[in-house]
Amino acid sequence: MQSFAFEPGCRLLIREDLLAPFRRYRLLSEVTIDGVAHAQLLPMQGAARIGEATGAVIAHRVTAELVAGLSTGLVEFDDERDDDTPEELERRRKHRDRLLSDKPDRHQLYIRFWRAILRDVDRRLPPGLKTARVVVDGVRTKRLVLQDVLTELGEKYGLMYFGKTRSVSVSQYYRVLAKRREGDDRDMEPNTSARGNRNQLLPEVKRVLRDTVAEKLEAARHAPRKGDKPATSVKDIAATVYDRLEELKAQRPELADKIKLPSKTTFYDTVGQAPARLRVLAVRKSVATARDFRRPWGHEEPDFALSQVQYDETLLPLYCYCDVLKIPLGRPWLAWLVDVYSNAIIGFYLGFEPPGDAVFASVFRHAAMPKSYVSGAYPDIAQPYPMSGIPRFVTFDNSLSAHGNSIERLLGDLDVPWDFTLARMPWLKGAVENSFHLLNLGLLSELPGFVLPQDVDRSDYDPKENGLIGFLHLLWIVHRYLLEVYHPNPPTIGGPSPNVRWQEGTRIVKPRYPRTGQDLDFLFGIVREGVTLDHRGVLYEGIRYYSEGVDGIRYWNGANVKVSLKVNPVNLSRIQARYGDGAWVTCHALNKTEAQVSLHVHKLRQRHSERLFGKADWESRIKAEVHLRGLMRGAVLEDHGTRVSGLLARALGIGTHVVFGQLGLGRQLPYLQDFSSAQPDAAMRQLTPPPDRTPSGVRAPPSTPALPPGPTEPTPTPPTGTKPVTATPTVARFGTGSLPRRVR
Incomplete structure (x- = not known):
């Protein structure tokens, strides 16, 4: 997938609101006006699908607002080029829609092989040295230095990708390099039509x-x-x-x-x-x-921000409860990406999903997009969250998710190399391990609900006797800790703060972003083949989808056709479909009220509906959802262990994988308020962001019907603008007296 940066010469598509047409601009430079960074934009003559240019008058926009517009849908990067012909533009858009993971396996290996060679040659040989010749005993030979490097890289990456060494010549290198400069790196796939069997010489x-x-x-x-x-x-x-x-x-x-x-x-x-x-x-x-053979860290320090990031997850030693339903949820997971150059946290996940593809997809999306939601969701936090952009190298731990096909497909489509550390070697990713250590010492150990794992068994934690902390409260604390404590302050060993290091690391090499904020939604999608598309749309897990794009598929290929689907498991409100080897097109759920949930929650509703009513139609699923919420509210009187509480949290869809996945296009992060005087249904609507408008501009149908009233336990007072990070939030205790222990 292509990536772009806000740098001089780039082309942008900008509109004033979501219903206005785009206008094409070229970014000239960045200037400072009254102490605020502004971008100079030159209007360009637009195509038919773009609004006409307003003239050759240079426009000025605040750089921070320009970057924030990428996540709200007001700014997009223009993939057209100045010298593009209509044929070249159509070919590039076709390649943009077809990702690397959609190509045959042998073509993927070939492209990854040449990507690695081109990347290493640029790193080893500066301009001018590629044409230098090897000197032996003071005499220049005819052999190029480039040929020696290509021979070494062919052996290294040939064994890595093909299981045997590959010979790479200088002419091959320049042919592939020309293809990449003229188009996209996906043009490097081999042409095997003219190949034949050739006799191999036997070795000595x-x-x-x-x-x-x-x-x-x-x-x-x-x-x-x-x-x-x-x-x-x-x-x-x-x-x-x-x-x-x-x-x-x-x-x-x-x-x-x-x-x-x-x-x-x-x-x-x-x-x-x-x-x-x-x-x-x-x-x-x-x-x-x-x-x-280990070595002290620091010999290969990155030169810029996002050049190397490290990923890890941990089970927090805290016990949370739901701020709305007032039920214990168990111990949440925290996962984040740490930039090695600046030691800054560029993206994180907080929730109850176990480590896996959904967690990493949420962390990566949060890291890649600007954090413009902070100022609106948390007005009491004065510091911004400037860390964002696509990493250029990712290091994982030796977990099952790091070896899965989903991470390989996602990072391969983004052209991001990655590696993973071996087991029981935490020193190989010291930046992320040290950040978790500082979090435990500086924040978590002082919060209510903190219990060391060896002190309380996972099935014996009693919420009636031990303190808990609200999940939304904890999410606010994590944001404030990162933005007002961790990022602006220098480390204890000395040196500049992560904020200062981030500014230095992005001054020359700017962060790169996806073309639109929604390009990352389906990179971790679940692919299903052979789904029927007809006049009712496409059916996935009992939900119907349709759009103008799939209507075009029926127009060109038939009224009833088989298509492939790609589903984002975090949000079922929209999916992608394609016919054959064509481009992926987006289609929206016909009933958006029911589809604004994750795949896990939707399947849970279906199974519960079939168990109660023997069917899983729309009305039965709504009744099953209301029944489930009533059971969850009543669970406060039960003596559940933390494992059962964690299952309840997953059933509620509580976690930033849902919250952050619905940001953009006007959506806002749920904010904290005092629920003690509010009705339960109003509180639930507060927790869930309002649904987006449909493509035609009409607001979607209303949300789920009002839920049955829950328990009348008091809810802790949310943080205010003057409350410090280290202040002790209100602790909720559940139950009264000594209830009998539930028989297991």
Whole structure:
């Protein structure tokens, strides 16, 4: 997927409101007027779908408002170029709609292979050195320095992506580089139509020995270990070389007399020429080898912000309750991305979803988009949240989600390289580990509801005897801690604050953003094949979808066709559909009131409706939802453990994956207020953002009917503008007296 930056020369599409047409501008420069940064914009002649230009008068806009407009739908990056022909523009839009993950697997490997080579060549060889020649004994040879680098990278990335070394020539490099400069990097897919079978020359004995040693040492890095037994040995290498030489004799009988097994000394000498770390890894385990060869952090510090970020998640030692329904929810998860250059938190997740694709998608979307919601949702927080942009390298821990296909597809579509650390090696991602340590020491240990995990078992925490903290209150505290404590203050070891480092790290290399704020919604989507599209629309999990885009699919391909669907599991209000290998088009739910939930909550309603009424139509699901909310409100009188409370939190859809996923296009973050005098249905509407207007400008149908009244327990007073971060919020206690323990 393409990414853009607010830098001189970029083209922008700007409109005054959501119903006005876009106008095309070019960003000339950035100037300061009365101490405020302004962007100079030059109107350009627009196409038919864009509003006409107002003239060649330079316009000025506040830079902060321009960046914030990207998340509200008022600003988009223009993907057209000055010298574009209609054919080139149509081809680029077609490539933009078809992501890398939609291509065949062999084409994806080829593109990733060349991406890595182009990236490493630019890093190793500055301009002017690519044409330099190798000097041997003071004499310039005909061999280029570039060829030596390409040979090394072909072996490295060939083994990584294809399982064998690949030869890369200078002419191949310049052909692929020209394709990337002329279009998009997705044009680098290979043309295999003219290829044929070619005879391969057999290697000599020395080549067989060298290749066998390299393969055995590389295989030892990933081979399962049994106790302290080595993964390979010289005897094992000699046996493999002997078998390959026998095959070579049979294939080359004219060389049978000259093909002999090398001596024992030759084997040890060849193995000794391999890197010491690979040789030790073949004998010892990976964790012990990594510990022996670790180095002090700081040798590869990034030069700019977003050049390297680290991701991790943790289960907070806090127990929360729902601010609206007044029921205990259990311990929330906190996950965030830390910029290594500035040590700033560029995006986070707080909720009750266990670590997985939904959590990382929420963190990545929150990190990539501007945080313009803070000033409106939390007016008492004076500091801004300037950290935003697409990372250029991501480091994960060794979790199952880091090895999943979803992260590979998302970061591959964004052209963001990533890596993951090995198990039991926290020093490899020290920035994010240190940020969690500071959070525990400076904030969490002083809050009500803080209990060390070893003190209270997950199934024995009693909310009637122990303090809890409201989830929305905790969300406000996390925002205020980051913006008024962590980011503006320098670290204890000295040096500038994260805010200052972020300004320095983005002065030269500007953050890059997706073309629109909604481009990230479906990168983690669930793909379903063979869904019927007819006059009723497309049906997914009992919800009907339709739009002008899918109407065009029916117009060109038939009244009843099979399409593919891509669903965002966080929000079912809209999905994407495509026919064959065509572009993805967005279609909206016909009943938006029912679709403004996550996939997990919707399936829970369906199962509960079938259990109660034997069917799952619209009316039955509404009744089931009302019944579920009543059960949840009544759960305050039950003696639930934290595991059951966590399941209730997931059923309610409580978490920033839902809240942040609905930001943009006028949506606001739910704010805190005193619910003690409000009705339960009004409080629930306060927690859920109002639905957006439909594409035609008509407001969507009203939300879910009023819920049955809940318990009359008091709700803690929300934070005010003068309340400090370290102040102790009101603690809620549930139940009175000593209720009998529920039989498990």
